[in-house]
Amino acid sequence: MVTKLLLDKPFQVFKIPPEDLILLQFHGYFGNICDDCNKELSDDVYLICVLNYGVCKNCFEEWYQRAAYYTEDEKYENALASQYVSIMNSLGIEIEIEERGKENEN
Numbered sequence: 001m002v003t004k005l006l007l008d009k010p011f012q013v014f015k016i017p018p019e020d021l022i023l024l025q026f027h028g029y030f031g032n033i034c035d036d037c038n039k040e041l042s043d044d045v046y047l048i049c050v051l052n053y054g055v056c057k058n059c060f061e062e063w064y065q066r067a068a069y070y071t072e073d074e075k076y077e078n079a080l081a082s083q084y085v086s087i088m089n090s091l092g093i094e095i096e097i098e099e100r101g102k103e104n105e106n
């Protein structure tokens with residue numbers, strides 16, 4: 001199941017587990033290389049809508065530390081996010097909304 005992260009900075013980020021990633025890759029929506037470090041994606045992938053990037057956990061965390069949220073990008077980001085949501089819906093991939101920020105994950 002895909003998780004839409006609830007972050008302190010209001011970015012739209014989806015965490016995609018390997019089993020759902022395979023389905024998305026099969027339909028041509030994802031490659032298997034991190035868009036940041038170019039390593040092979042073998043675990044959860046983080047879809048950063050505002051960049052239209054699919055990255056590994058490390059790259060997501062590094063990006064999140066330095067990222068600043070610009071409301072100017074909101075329209076573009078929302079458009080991409082809803083595009084991905086409809087793709088996932090059409091493939092029968094369920095999306096849950098994370099209840100708390102990632103700081104509280106452990």
Ligand SMILES: [Zn+2]
Binds near residue numbers: 056058
């Ligand atoms: Zn990476």
